[in-house]
Amino acid sequence: MTHQINAAWGAGPSADYEQLAERFRPLFATLREGAIARELERRLPFEEIQLLKASGFTALRVPKAFGGSGVSIPELTNLLIELGEADSNLVQALRGHLGFTESVLNSPNEARRHLWLERIGRGETVGPATGEVGQTPQSQLSSRLYLDGEQWRIDGEKFYTTGSLYSDWIDVAVSDHDRKRVFVTVRRDAHGVEVVDDWNGFGQTLTASGTAYFRQVAVDPRNIVSNEERFQYSPAFFQIIHLANLAGIGRALSGEVANAVAKRTRSFSNGNASRVAQDPQVLQVVGSLRAAAYSAGAIVLKNAEAIQRAYEAGAHGDAEKLRQAVDIAELEIAQSQTIVSDLIIDASSRMFDAVSASATLRPNGLDRFWRNARTLASHNPRIYKDRIVGDFAVNGTPPPAQWKIGVA
Numbered sequence: 001m002t003h004q005i006n007a008a009w010g011a012g013p014s015a016d017y018e019q020l021a022e023r024f025r026p027l028f029a030t031l032r033e034g035a036i037a038r039e040l041e042r043r044l045p046f047e048e049i050q051l052l053k054a055s056g057f058t059a060l061r062v063p064k065a066f067g068g069s070g071v072s073i074p075e076l077t078n079l080l081i082e083l084g085e086a087d088s089n090l091v092q093a094l095r096g097h098l099g100f101t102e103s104v105l106n107s108p109n110e111a112r113r114h115l116w117l118e119r120i121g122r123g124e125t126v127g128p129a130t131g132e133v134g135q136t137p138q139s140q141l142s143s144r145l146y147l148d149g150e151q152w153r154i155d156g157e158k159f160y161t162t163g164s165l166y167s168d169w170i171d172v173a174v175s176d177h178d179r180k181r182v183f184v185t186v187r188r189d190a191h192g193v194e195v196v197d198d199w200n201g202f203g204q205t206l207t208a209s210g211t212a213y214f215r216q217v218a219v220d221p222r223n224i225v226s227n228e229e230r231f232q233y234s235p236a237f238f239q240i241i242h243l244a245n246l247a248g249i250g251r252a253l254s255g256e257v258a259n260a261v262a263k264r265t266r267s268f269s270n271g272n273a274s275r276v277a278q279d280p281q282v283l284q285v286v287g288s289l290r291a292a293a294y295s296a297g298a299i300v301l302k303n304a305e306a307i308q309r310a311y312e313a314g315a316h317g318d319a320e321k322l323r324q325a326v327d328i329a330e331l332e333i334a335q336s337q338t339i340v341s342d343l344i345i346d347a348s349s350r351m352f353d354a355v356s357a358s359a360t361l362r363p364n365g366l367d368r369f370w371r372n373a374r375t376l377a378s379h380n381p382r383i384y385k386d387r388i389v390g391d392f393a394v395n396g397t398p399p400p401a402q403w404k405i406g407v408a
Helices: 017-022 025-033 035-041 046-055 073-086 088-105 110-121 234-263 280-315 319-350 367-377 382-395
Strands: 126-129 144-148 151-158 169-175 181-187 193-195 212-219 224-226
Touching: 017 073, 025 035, 025 046, 025 073, 035 088, 046 088, 073 088, 073 234, 073 280, 088 110, 088 126, 088 234, 088 367, 144 169, 151 169, 151 181, 181 212, 234 280, 234 319, 234 367, 280 319, 319 367, 319 382
Parallel strands: 126 169
Antiparallel strands: 144 151, 151 212, 169 181, 181 224, 193 212
16 A cells, blocks of 8 residues: 555654554545445445444554554544545544544543543444434433333434444433533433434535434433543534544545546647647646645644643643643644635535536436535534634633534
8 A cells, every 4th residue: 555655745743653543544445436336326334334343443542451452642643544535424424433432531430431531442433422403402301311110211313423333332311300511321222212313404415414213212320421421522522533634534525536537538729739748737736736735734633732632631631731722622623623624625626626517417416525525524513613712812802612503
């Protein structure tokens, strides 16, 4: 497989990165081969997720003592860029699981930490069920945790349950009897759990981001966690997965366009060469697409360093250093979010200038890049990020804590 440096994407985040990545690159190549067909047929990637689980990809952050690889956040981020290049749906489908794993790593409860690291280390995955639609207020959730005799149970309806259809477990955000937010983890195949494939967004169509119903689902008390126990850098961590995915989309689209231009035999009489592969204006477009992908990747890997520092501050138990590191990580992500998304959304449109109208034919699947990039960039609205950064630069205002969505 091609070394990342030799491919002109730059050095990986550690001296061991290439050896780490070589474990997964044959699988990434296999996943990429079927990506267009899956998009065109809307075939959900159950098999592909299983391959990633079997490879150890879903346990990358788990310490080696528990069966994982013990990689750093920058190493994970670079691997997510490479997986996003293969198929961005897969990165998105695993986002909730990766966040749950990070929460477990930071858990102050040793028994809980060991229980879940062992589960994740042997390949079990956890999907999310946090979002609710409709008239749910920002301050609380309509899904609830309650006692039925001596048995804890949950009831509720969720949307944006990305990847839960492929998971072994689901981490559900609910309100407890005091209307405080807590998280409850239940088996996906538990009695009363129903996950529905009703996601109809125009992008990320294979992520199973639709509805989940929880009807009197029994809960193990060991799997109830307060919101305060969640890891503090979670907003930055969840956002960098989107940004890594966008960088991967940039690599994929620039590569597919370059291959299409290299193979193209038809040219325009008012062009600059008999073959578009020698047309300097076409080459300029291709080069600009690759530059966008390179720049996005470099920015995202720099963001990952800031999140790694937050993780390390938490591991050392210094509350003040953790707070400062979390604020800086949030600001670095905010400074990057608009730029990275603009780079890739723009590239996914300009790419057609290099390959002309025939590239719009559905079997080529090139439209998936814009659809997926636009959908990813719509999470955690980027319009607020420059204002947050500006307020810090001018007034020293720290970034806001975890935001919520709902009726004010």
